[in-house]
Amino acid sequence: MAQLTKEALIKIRRQLHEYPELAMHEFKTHDYLLATIKEMNQQFLEIREIKDLPTALLVYVQGSDPQRTIGYRTDIDALPVTEQTGLPFSSKTPGVMHACGHDIHMTTALGVLDYFADHQPKDNLIFFFQPAEESENGGKVAYELGVFKDKWRPDEFYGLHDNPNLPAGAIGCRMGTLFAGTTEVNVDLIGKSGHAAYPQNANDMVVAAAQFINQVQTIVSRSVDPIEGGVITFGKLDAGTIRNVIAGQARIEGTIRGLTQKMIEHIVARLKQVANGVAMSYGAKVDIQFNQGGYLPVENKDALTKRFIEFAKQDPQTVFVETAPAMTGEDFGYLLSKIPGTMFWLGVDDDSQLHSATFNPKESAIPKGINSIVRFLEHRMAD
Template identity: 85%
Template structure:
């Protein structure tokens, strides 16, 4: 195969879209990516697989005169969503869809890799095709396996996420935090069940859970600087079995969002205080568990991001949009906490939102994304010495 052209890229994207796979089960996706990569010019490429993370792929592109190693990451998993787009290339896998646009992400990465397979870069490049972004924090897993060591450790890391609210092919970015960090919260309240007619002999965890949820609403409204912002959402509450039995147990499940790790830790501390207060007030046992995994805030490196934005603003073929931070989560934040880098948006111009069953990104964004990213990487390699 020669350099991937527009038709090739659209064909690749549609194939990936038809066969989505969930986190840590992207085996056919892995095989298709590997087949596509192996069809490229191999003169400067080295492909690496990871036995402990079998759906991941890394590709090393040897630079002609390397001063640094630049990493580029794309995520490859899909979501448990039943597609409702009606497209002729809709998902063929029941209940699974690329509703977050990772098919676009992968296709853009392959386009950029194809270019550098035919045009040897001056610096070394590492392309990381990462499983499990949507769940199970594949970036953190890879890092903790020691994947990014020796020549496989980038000096700086870049990655994109598609954005339906931006024009197709536009590049969006900002200094500081792009995406919030996310932490799962599970709360178990344990009291004593009993007959509905004799509440004095029971300890009602429906009432305790209601009090807990009510008090939590004051954390963001009264304990968080409104300029900084934070979110606590409880999306699931389970208690009881029947209307005339007092529930002795309740479980609440939710999520915390914060634009900085400091904010997330502040909210966690306040939630613990509320849990302790409700336990004391109701004579109950309240156990609260937090799981952040690899979903740290995506905090862009100042120097690298300024350079990226400067390029995007001055490049006549790139439409740049300065964006606001988003409360959505992304596990690239974990890698950016270990390796400096920048995440940015690629506009895909769609009325439907990310994660929706009708999400249908514009395919014209693919070629524009490949061009902008390729030009930025060449700009980075040719014009900078540090």
């Protein structure tokens, strides 16, 4: 490739891994990325920082004969997970870990950028080092700040996510939705507390909450087309203070997952109907709130994705795997709802799954991923 050798890339990945930072606090990460980029050939590069999103970085690569501007996004934040890998370069930030592989993502992006810094691309390229993917929807924040305007607006956008279930360095993709959209759900049920011995004088929200949860189970099983995908999970229920007092309030917290925005909106509508029904049946106030933010389904653009998959299948240096959609969320979906593009997987072959404390992706995926992405971008620019 370019000046970043395999050994240099591994060193970068391990240094990023040692100092993970949470969403919107990636200041050391930002400084490290900026210093690394400034060491590259600057002839074709323009670096941009964003005052209102200070941990973000954009790099513009001037094309030699541009017909379009191609965007490439990588996320840079980590998770509140205490690492248990035992690696010599384990996280030195207490309670924080790159358990989703964003250190792999960043290193791969740096490798691709480094190549095009030394080999001027035909088309313009924009590299977006995005904060706050795991929470705070950094992609949506950047878009709403007007970051992608004028020469900084890509005509098409690409990005990857590592995948422990694919061989190291393999590229995975599919037409349509790659990742589900996600929406947080909070339900507050308000009745009347009272003595356990006199239920007739109270309005029990434990019973109302139980009925709400039971009825919600029928939404996916009876209101969603079995061919399509939808998930509703309530992972938290708080009610009451002591065993002999009837709970006058209850709070349920959960998440919706859907492979299309239409499906998420359908599930939201049905949840509202169930909430209204429980409120009427139990004479309670039921307040249901939804927060989707930027976590829309990652819906790959048909024409661009078809071209990407066709390249990956015929490229002798790329191992391609057609993948199924995943119910995990990714805020790249918001950017793809505004700018056409494609997200794909990079295999990292690990027994541990994403977000686990023992996640240890194979570093051999990095140079292979860089090679496949560079070859695709050069192929795309030749069109």
